[in-house]
Amino acid sequence: MISLDPIISRLPRLQQGEVWLAGAGPGDPAHLTLLTLSGLRQADAVVHDALIDPRVLALAHEGAVLIPAGKRGGKPSAMQADITAQLIELARAGRRVLRLKGGDPFMFGRGGEEALTLAAHGVMFRIVPGLTSGLASMAAALIPLTLRGVNQAVVLVTGHGADRADGMDWAALARLDQPIVLYMAMTNLAAITAALLAGGLAPDTPAAAIASATLPTQQVMVATLASLVETVAQSGIVAPAIVVIGRVVASRAQLLALLPALAATDAATDASTGG
Structure with a gap:
């Protein structure tokens, strides 16, 4: 079995004063990318959307500050200008910042707006794609x-x-x-x-x-x-x-109609091979 450690060790490092705009995928932690997972393990501050699964947030390294910044239609939500201002403030304080969004940050996630504002204020950032929901x-x-x-x-x-x-x-x-x-x-x-x-x-x-x-x-x-x-x-x-x-x-x-037949075929194959 090939270890993932050498791959993870070669991934980019989240630097002090840098913001990663990362996608957490559709929900289940199994759909995180390695780079988003790496960002979670490195970040000092995780500014996250409201819908991020708690199991994903639990992957942040011990001591990381988790900062909710969710925007929910029709419900009390953080203002976009306040979210971006907080990202800039955290970065200028030398924090390693992960801005964690559901899905992909550039797919209806306001990641483009945040990237443009960070760039305008001279804050280094990286876009970490995610599976769009x-x-x-x-x-x-x-x-x-x-x-x-x-x-x-x-x-x-x-x-x-x-x-x-x-x-x-x-x-x-x-x-x-x-x-x-x-x-x-x-x-x-x-x-x-x-x-x-x-x-x-x-x-x-x-x-x-x-x-x-x-x-x-x-x-x-x-x-x-x-x-x-x-x-x-x-x-x-x-x-x-x-x-x-x-x-x-x-x-x-x-596809649903074919699934029982496929499951039966798999079970028969397992039985015949001693699986």
């Missing part, structure tokens, strides 16, 4: 992001602000007939589905909502575009959740 949620729910013969593109879009007149052109997205992965869409889900239907997307287009992806509490609800809002309400799924609308969702049922 939208794509990881689909994989965890057995929904292939791309499928030959079904789609040629994927649209990643935030539902935040979808109720504004100057928001997304949902009719244009409807005309693409490509899978739409929605982040932060639960509050405006009714407005989004209505706009997609008005834009010509078929009412029977498969759709799904995924909450707590990769965690033991994961929930997956499958519906059609026309029934999505009602089915979500009946299922009890609440924000935060990822919503995907597109024909690729139909593959989930096919």
